[in-house]
Amino acid sequence: MQLLEAIDVHADGLKRAACAAGPAAPVPNCPKWTVDELVTHVAFVHCFVVGLAVNRPAKPAPPPGWDDVLGWWDGQRLALREALSRDPEALAFSPYPGFASTVGDWTRRMAHETAIHRLDAESALEDGPKTRFSPEFANDGIDEFLTYLTPRLGNRADVRVTTPERTWTLGEPAAEVDGAADDVYRALWGRPHRASVTGDLAPLAAP
Structure with a gap:
């Protein structure tokens, strides 16, 4: 898409x-x-x-x-x-x-x-659609979050992020996120997810 x-x-x-x-x-x-x-x-x-x-x-x-x-x-x-x-x-x-x-x-x-x-x-729906994002779109969203949005917001990125398709290592990793691209994408944005998270993602938080 x-x-x-x-x-x-x-x-x-x-x-x-x-x-x-x-x-x-x-x-x-x-x-x-x-x-x-x-x-x-x-x-x-x-x-x-x-x-x-x-x-x-x-x-x-x-x-x-x-x-x-x-x-x-x-x-x-x-x-x-x-x-x-x-x-x-x-x-x-x-x-x-x-x-x-x-x-x-x-x-x-x-x-x-x-x-x-x-x-x-x-x-907001009791029985809403179970939207899932394609690996291509979710990986692009992860990259956009980490390499475009995070530095522009002045947030500190000391994190290693891994999906089956890509790995990002920023700074001296104090946190790690690992999982399917869709779940990692949600985790970085603070939405419900099934990714594995070690450490604190709060310094990355977007508004």
Whole structure:
């Protein structure tokens, strides 16, 4: 699956789960959020990245009300696809001091941001779909988390991460994560998983 297509696929899955659960449903993967707050966050991020991708950063203002947020998000998804359909090597605005970003970087970031939050929306369902990510997509997500996102957030990465397909060793490993790529991907993002974890992953925590 191409990353631009992945944004659409996972956003569709997220929206299906969110609408089935309803706006007031709690999100077990993110205990501080309701489904409404989750969807508003995702819509905000998609809108924010539209501005970054076209070098016109702005602070989005999601509308109040569930139906209005869903409609606004639909519009932002169309705008996001158009903004990310540009040359992937084109420079884009970076909110991370000292780090450059390209359109391709934001495409990758949004593919994985949306995929992880799809899992969150599905966790709000009592009998939700058992989404699993392909090794190709999950390994790319692990690499994006460790080599792109972590340093830009200023987090310390002293970890060894192993899947059947790849190994990453960063710093002087104080923690190790081992398992199927899908489970390791979830573990790094602090979602339920079946990976083996030794040591503390807290220094890697993403917001």
